[in-house]
Amino acid sequence: MDFKFHYDEKNDVLVIYNAVRNVEESVQISEDIVLDFDKDDKINGVEIFYASEFFGALNDNINRGFLKDLNAASFEYKEFRNQWFITIALLSRKRKIYQPMPLLRKSEYISPLIASQ
Numbered sequence: 001m002d003f004k005f006h007y008d009e010k011n012d013v014l015v016i017y018n019a020v021r022n023v024e025e026s027v028q029i030s031e032d033i034v035l036d037f038d039k040d041d042k043i044n045g046v047e048i049f050y051a052s053e054f055f056g057a058l059n060d061n062i063n064r065g066f067l068k069d070l071n072a073a074s075f076e077y078k079e080f081r082n083q084w085f086i087t088i089a090l091l092s093r094k095r096k097i098y099q100p101m102p103l104l105r106k107s108e109y110i111s112p113l114i115a116s117q
Contacts, residue, residue: 002018002019002020003016003017003018003019003072003073003074003075004016004017004019005017005070005072005073005074007051007067007068007070007073009064009067009068011049012049012050012051012052012053012064012067013047013048013049013050013051014047014048014051014067014073015045015046015047015048016045016046016073016074016075016088017036017044017045017046018038018044018045021038021042021044022038022039022044023036023037023038023044023045024037024038024039025037026045026047029104030104031049032048032049032050032054033046033047033048033049033101033104034046034047034049035047035084035104043075043077043084043086046075046086046088051067052064052067055067055088055099058099058100058101058102059097059099061095061097062090062097062099066090066092066093067090067092069092069093070090070091070092071091071092072089072090072091073088073089073090073091074088074089075087075088075089076089079106082105082106083103083104083105083106084103084104084105084106085100085103086100086101086104087099087100087101088100088101
């Protein structure tokens with residue numbers, strides 16, 4: 001996959017997305033996480049607000065400086081029953097970190113497009 005990323009240091013927001021597929025819908029999954037979906041309802045992008053705090057709570061090696069110096073970022077995800085398992089890969093300062101995200105339950109995600117039907 002061809003991933004693009006952007007880290008906004010001022011607002012501490014990290015966005016990682018698949019540059020090949022188009023986003024059809026964005027849904028706020030939690031207070032700090034937005035997932036972007038393509039037309040096939042597959043995860044196309046991940047937006048993390050307060051990224052240095054979020055990742056810092058999971059891994060002491062990921063801080064604002066690490067994110068500011070990012071050279072590459074991508075993600076993988078698997079679906080199992082009613083859950084998404086997402087792992088973020090970050091390359092910065094010649095160090096690659098694979099950081100699993102907290103488990104996300106699909107049942108907590110209700111698409112506004114589906115809900116309105």
